[in-house]
Amino acid sequence: MRQNARMVVAATAALALAAGVSGCGGDTDAEAGSVSLTVVATNYGDNVHKNSEGYWGRLTLAFTAEHPDIDVDVQVYDPGEIDEKVAELVEQGRAPDIVQTDGYSEYAAEGLLYSADELLSVPVQASFVPSLVNAGEMDRKQYGLPFTASTRLMYYNRDLFNRAGLEPPKTWDELLAAARQLKERGVTYPIAVPLGPEEAEAETLMWLLSGDGGYTDSTNNYDIASAANVETLTWLKENLVDEGLTGPVAPGELNRDAAVQAFLTGDAAMVNGPLSLIRQIEDSSDSVPYGSVPLPSRDGETTLTMGTADWVIAFKNDDHRAAMGQFLDFLYSDKYVIEQAAQYELLPVTTPAADAMRADKGHQPLWNGLDTLQNLQLYPVAETNWSRVATTIRQRIGEAMTPNGNPRAVLESIAAVTKDGTS
Numbered sequence: 047m048r049q050n051a052r053m054v055v056a057a058t059a060a061l062a063l064a065a066g067v068s069g070c071g072g073d074t075d076a077e078a079g080s081v082s083l084t085v086v087a088t089n090y091g092d093n094v095h096k097n098s099e100g101y102w103g104r105l106t107l108a109f110t111a112e113h114p115d116i117d118v119d120v121q122v123y124d125p126g127e128i129d130e131k132v133a134e135l136v137e138q139g140r141a142p143d144i145v146q147t148d149g150y151s152e153y154a155a156e157g158l159l160y161s162a163d164e165l166l167s168v169p170v171q172a173s174f175v176p177s178l179v180n181a182g183e184m185d186r187k188q189y190g191l192p193f194t195a196s197t198r199l200m201y202y203n204r205d206l207f208n209r210a211g212l213e214p215p216k217t218w219d220e221l222l223a224a225a226r227q228l229k230e231r232g233v234t235y236p237i238a239v240p241l242g243p244e245e246a247e248a249e250t251l252m253w254l255l256s257g258d259g260g261y262t263d264s265t266n267n268y269d270i271a272s273a274a275n276v277e278t279l280t281w282l283k284e285n286l287v288d289e290g291l292t293g294p295v296a297p298g299e300l301n302r303d304a305a306v307q308a309f310l311t312g313d314a315a316m317v318n319g320p321l322s323l324i325r326q327i328e329d330s331s332d333s334v335p336y337g338s339v340p341l342p343s344r345d346g347e348t349t350l351t352m353g354t355a356d357w358v359i360a361f362k363n364d365d366h367r368a369a370m371g372q373f374l375d376f377l378y379s380d381k382y383v384i385e386q387a388a389q390y391e392l393l394p395v396t397t398p399a400a401d402a403m404r405a406d407k408g409h410q411p412l413w414n415g416l417d418t419l420q421n422l423q424l425y426p427v428a429e430t431n432w433s434r435v436a437t438t439i440r441q442r443i444g445e446a447m448t449p450n451g452n453p454r455a456v457l458e459s460i461a462a463v464t465k466d467g468t469s
Contacts, residue, residue: 081369082117086132087146088356089122090194090390098122101386109376116369141361143370150182150190150359151430160360162188165371170378173396178355181424190357190427191374192395194386196320197418198252198352200342201327204335206233206315214339217346218256218281221316225291228315235293235305235314237286241447244301247425247439252318252352254278255423256343260350261435262426268435268464271457278344279446279453287447298444310334320354321391321415338414353422355395387412393419431464438463 085106091097099122106118121142123131128147135141141158153159162171162182174192182190202214207224210231215221225236240249254260257278263269286292293314295304306323308314310330318341327334343349358377360370376382383399386392393415394400403409404416426432438460446456 080115081366082119083144083366083369083373084142085118085120085144085146085373086128086135086142087120087122088128088148089124090386101382101389105377105382109373112376113369113372116372118373136361141363143363143366144358144360144373146193146356146358148356149427149433150357151184151428151432153359153361154184154187154189154428155430158361159189160362160367160370162191165360165367165374166191166378167371167375170375173378173398175395175397175400175419175422177353177420177422177424178395181353181355181422181427182357184428190355190359191378193356193358194390195353195355195393195395195419195422196322196391197354197393197415197422198248198318198320199338199340199414199418200316200318201309201323201336201338202316203309203312203314204337206231206312207337214337215342216339217342218285218344220346221342222285222291225286225316226289229291233313233315235308235317236291237316238300238305238308238314239282239286239292239297239447240300240302240305240317241297241444242299242301242304243440243444244303245440246298246443247436248352248354249302249318250439250443251423251425252341253282255350255352256341257281258344258349260423266426266428268426268429268461270435270464271454271461275457276454279457281344283447283451283453288449296444297447321393321412324391324411340414340418348421350423351418351421353393353418353424355424355427357427429464435460435464 087098087102089098102120102122106120110116110118132142132145132147136158150159175195178192178195179188182188182192206228210227212224212227215224221237228236251261254275257274259272259274259278261268261270263272287297293308305314305317306319306326309317310326310332312332312334327336340351358374360374378396380399380402383394383396384403387394387399387403388409391412393412394403400416400419404413425436442456442460445451446453
């Protein structure tokens with residue numbers, strides 16, 4: 047469990063001046079700071095050395111060295127507490143200037159946020175990866191500025207595949223054949239399919255996209271019970287699940303962490319996971335030899351890849367608007383975008399940073415993920431009821447994989463929640 051991470055970075059102009067122009071007189075107004083920005087951010091770290099405090103501390107100190115008339119006060123909170131803290135501040139009429147968290151739609155719908163074009167310089171706004179821009183839009187306005195991105199890939203155990211004479215599958219038929227061979231060789235989980243309540247919405251979306259479906263249609267409206275989605279889950283149930291190729295634990299009872307642990311111990315030959323699984327593999331004492339590829343599609347053709355993102359949002363405060371824009375332009379410079387991505391095995395959110403990392407062999411473990419950046423499909427976070435829909439998916443999708451499960455009926459019950467909000 048993460049330690050409670052709270053930090054205040056008072057990046058004062060006085061410190062910046064002392065570091066950069068010591069001996070100069072300066073003036074009182076500049077030292078005091080004519081604008082003071084408040085920032086609330088999420089901690090991404092899993093230990094003392096990789097928490098987010100250092101990142102924000104370095105960034106704000108460098109920023110105020112260049113902008114001595116702007117003070118930046120950053121508070122870093124663990125993921126489980128940041129949303130409550132921000133909601134409390136907004137309710138009190140003390141909304142932070144800038145928040146870095148996992149959503150934006152609620153505050154955008156209430157008209158509380160600046161849009162990207164009201165804050166950012168044209169070059170910075172144009173540098174964002176297009177798929178992330180689309181995901182950050184509501185009513186054709188971008189309110190969510192992408193801060194981190196990740197993708198889900200299928201990881202496979204190279205040793206188990208080599209012993210079975212297998213290559214990474216590219217189609218569902220190849221995946222099925224590989225899973226059958228692995229089961230014959232005694233592999234406990236030929237492919238782990240975690241559809242338990244921990245994070246079933248991610249595993250589900252990966253499979254739906256591989257079958258040319260998804261949570262939304264081409265117009266970004268919910269389409270959860272589409273024919274393509276029903277066909278995908280039916281294939282998954284009747285082939286992988288009903289044949290016992292997904293292991294001894296029913297998919298609806300298997301959580302992501304348990305599936306990952308099975309992969310790390312060599313009990314699972316294949317598992318879908320985020321890029322952060324790379325760090326878990328490297329930190330594991332067993333050091334599983336692995337490869338990673340996009341989840342095979344129905345016919346081997348390229349399909350959209352499931353992605354996730356966290357966001358930066360800016361609350362309206364006309365007195366601070368110019369300073370907020372300057373800070374955000376600095377935040378999205380290549381140096382800091384690359385630093386954040388590299389430290390946590392995430393994807394950069396700007397095209398120049400992505401190109402730089404793709405050209406650097408030091409970032410080679412992330413190359414497969416970087417190659418999916420322009421083809422990502424994210425959760426429909428612009429929908430204000432997405433949180434409720436995601437909860438319903440976690441609660442119900444596993445039922446579709448039970449012996450008497452009906453994928454169509456389960457998908458239709460989830461789709462009903464998108465229309466009337468009932469459950």
